[in-house]
Amino acid sequence: MTETGSTGGRRTALVTGAGSGIGRATALRLAEDSYDLVLVDRNLEAVEATAERAGTGVRTIVADLSEPAAATAQIAAVLGSQTPDLLVNCAGVGWAADTSETTDEIWETTLAVNLSAAFHLCQLVLPGMLARRRGVIVSVASAGALVGLRRRVAYCASKAGLLGMTRAIAADHAGDGIRINAVCPGTVDTPWIGRMLEGEADPESVRQRMEQRQLDGRMGTPDEVADWISFISSDRGRFMNGAALVIDGGLTAV
Ligand SMILES: NC(=O)c1ccc[n+]([C@@H]2O[C@H](COP(=O)([O-])OP(=O)(O)OC[C@H]3O[C@@H](n4cnc5c(N)ncnc54)[C@H](O)[C@@H]3O)[C@@H](O)[C@H]2O)c1
Incomplete structure (x- = not known):
């Protein structure tokens, strides 16, 4: 764990997967x-690079x-008695x-x-959020939580589970001052997609197919x-709870 700068008096967000792609963009x-x-993140260099850019x-x-x-x-040990405002x-x-x-x-x-x-991280942050009746959780699911993607059975099951x-957490804690939502992105151009395309015989045509299906x-x-x-994490999203926000360029619309 490394620390830069001060943490006094401001809201705190805990972001996982912050070393790359959507997690990095969200952190920034x-x-x-x-x-x-x-x-x-599991990748030291990657998460340090995000931290460097975040300030x-x-x-x-x-x-x-x-x-x-x-x-x-491990995360609990770093947070100590602190509860993040946003997970x-x-x-x-x-x-x-x-x-x-x-x-x-x-x-x-x-x-x-x-x-x-x-789920474990929700269990970690919820008691503190409930005690002060304030807190927001957002999980990054996927369009694959809503529709079946070919050769992604474990992935789709995990994202539908999210x-x-x-x-269920929104239902359990209605009226307790916390909100929990998920987002369901379609295909997003991140290093994940780059790695996936590397394994293809004709990456450019696969990329075009992925673009065209949206x-x-x-x-x-x-x-x-x-x-x-x-x-949706801000107060402007205050009427949104227990929802799955689809951000997929129309992938699941047809
Ligand atoms: N890229 C897409 O098209 C897309 C679409 C829908 C949903 N998503 C979801 O968005 C999230 C981010 O995806 P991305 O495309 O930015 O991927 P990415 O591979 O660019 O980034 C994922 C990050 O998660 C970290 N990570 C992976 N396994 C980990 C582990 N065991 N412990 C700690 N950190 C770990 C990686 O080190 C990496 O920094 C994922 O949950 C993914 O399922 C992505």
Whole structure:
């Protein structure tokens, strides 16, 4: 864990998967919103690079969320008695595999990072949020939580699970002063997509297919998701609770 700058008196956001893509864009957007940041990622260099760009009031934690209980204990130790005002569950993993291709390891790791870690972190922050009757949680699900994506069975199950978790926590704590929502991005141009395309024989034609399956004919940018996370986390999003916000350039509209 490293710390830069002061954390006195400002709102704090805990963001997982902050070393890359949507998590990094969200961290930088929340820094513009004047949050102090606690950034979690398994990749030291990547999360330090985000922290460097975010400026002051940033703490970084290198933790592996595929071990949700251990990672949560590590994060709890850094937070001490502090409760973040905002938790963004963004870290995620996925493999291209249909049911017969999905090994126990793929299934368990996907569920651990994408769903169980988010749940453990909700368990970590909720008591403090409920005690002061204020707090917001946003989880980054996926269009794959709403529709079936080919060869993504573990991924779709984990992201649909996030939506179920979001709705149930919202129901349990209606009237307690906290809000919890999810966002469902379509295909967003992040290093994740770059890695996926590297494995293809003809990456350019696969990229074009991915762009064309969205009504807008292009991939989203990480900032286009981060902007919505910022908005629904703010007081302007105050009437939104237990919801799944679709940000997919029309991918699931047809
Ligand atoms: N890119 C897309 O098209 C897209 C679409 C829908 C949803 N999403 C979701 O958005 C989130 C971010 O995706 P992205 O595209 O920015 O990916 P990315 O690969 O660019 O970033 C993911 C980050 O999560 C971190 N991470 C992965 N496993 C971890 C672990 N076990 N412990 C701690 N950190 C871990 C990685 O180190 C990385 O910094 C994911 O949950 C993903 O499912 C992405």
